[in-house]
Amino acid sequence: MKKIIVGLTGASGVVYGIRLLDIVRSSNLFEIHLIISESAKKVISLETNCPLNQIEEKADFVYSNQDQSSVISSGSFITSGMIVVPCSIKTLSGIENSYNDCLIVRAADVVLKEKRNLVLCVRETPFHLGHIKLMEELLKRGAVVFPLIPSFYNKPNCISDIVDQTVYRILDQIGIFLENSIRYKG
Numbered sequence: 001m002k003k004i005i006v007g008l009t010g011a012s013g014v015v016y017g018i019r020l021l022d023i024v025r026s027s028n029l030f031e032i033h034l035i036i037s038e039s040a041k042k043v044i045s046l047e048t049n050c051p052l053n054q055i056e057e058k059a060d061f062v063y064s065n066q067d068q069s070s071v072i073s074s075g076s077f078i079t080s081g082m083i084v085v086p087c088s089i090k091t092l093s094g095i096e097n098s099y100n101d102c103l104i105v106r107a108a109d110v111v112l113k114e115k116r117n118l119v120l121c122v123r124e125t126p127f128h129l130g131h132i133k134l135m136e137e138l139l140k141r142g143a144v145v146f147p148l149i150p151s152f153y154n155k156p157n158c159i160s161d162i163v164d165q166t167v168y169r170i171l172d173q174i175g176i177f178l179e180n181s182i183r184y185k186g
């Protein structure tokens, strides 16, 4: 089975990451390798009612963000890529600078050097020029920068409609095209 790495970091919008885990899991297409940063755990407790263990159960493998010795630290471990959702500015900066002091940043750096798919779902507003420059450099290196900006052509009725549509579009970026995604028809 193909493998995908998912990183949750401490930006607002952890619900996107949780929902992405649900959708990928129910597709039965990918083995999920999950890392949740310490700040993401804090945001999960502040923004959701979802216990951490229930989130971790959605993945096939869960790693500590401090565990640099895990398999996903190595390019020899073949994956289809990595999605960081939500992606904090701190993690964005770490990845751009190859400042590999934690597993999320190291795994993303490996995905970039191996020229695999890296999708960074940045969440901050407004951006200053430094944020934009980090994103520019990451784009040059082949990452997809996917700010968590909702779409409305799907006529959402509730927050979960907005979240789901964004998650399906994130998955499009990594070649996971699912039927439930609402496609704009003009």
Ligand SMILES: Cc1cc2nc3c(=O)[nH]c(=O)nc-3n(C[C@H](O)[C@H](O)[C@H](O)COP(=O)(O)O)c2cc1C
Residues within 6 Å of the ligand: 008, 009, 010, 011, 012, 037, 038, 039, 040, 042, 043, 046, 087, 088, 089, 090, 091, 123, 124, 125
């Ligand atoms: C409730 C809450 C919301 C936050 N929202 C954001 C955000 O939207 N974007 C961001 O870059 N940082 C945000 N932060 C700050 C990050 O959590 C902080 O920079 C942290 O060091 C990121 O660490 P990580 O990238 O290792 O998860 C938020 C923090 C809290 C407590």
